[in-house]
Amino acid sequence: MLDHVTIGITDIERSKAFYDQALQALGISRLYAEGIGFAGYGIRPKAFFWIGTRSTPQTGAHIAFTASDRTTVDRFYEDAIKAGGRDNGPPGIRLHYHANYYGAFVLDPDGHNIEAVCHSPQD
CATH class of the missing domain: 3.10.180.10 (2,3-Dihydroxybiphenyl 1,2-Dioxygenase, domain 1)
Structure with a gap:
């Protein structure tokens, strides 16, 4: 069973705007923000999908x-x-x-x- 997944992104504001909209129909919303570089998405109260700023594109997960x-x-x-x-x-x-x-x-x-x-x- 998965607990959470984090993927690297290069522009947090652009990615938040995308995921805020793209995941809405699935009942998934942004629940948390850690500083200026991370945001967590899920179904209240649990964030299970995270995005995080990376200076270069990330291939590892x-x-x-x-x-x-x-x-x-x-x-x-x-x-x-x-x-x-x-x-x-x-x-x-x-x-x-x-x-x-x-x-x-x-x-x-x-x-x-x-x-x-x-x-x-x-x-």
Whole structure:
């Protein structure tokens, strides 16, 4: 199950204008803006599609998969590294998102940022 997807864009205002309109018929709207460079879209209260400013066109993607618990995040990370992935952030709390955001990040062979995340508190 996917948690969220982030794609790189080069002009945040142009992209917000496009997605504000293009996604409206689907019931998806802009729910969040992080600074001047990011915006999150979804169905209230959850943003699951994010756009973020990049200085150059981005070919890699960020895909986050929901994990049921923190042990599963740890296993994802270990298995992905064993399979040839490259570390892009070991398992841990990411307080800049929220107090219970426990995630791990691995770059796949093509450089895409693959994440497993658990939003639940530690048991």
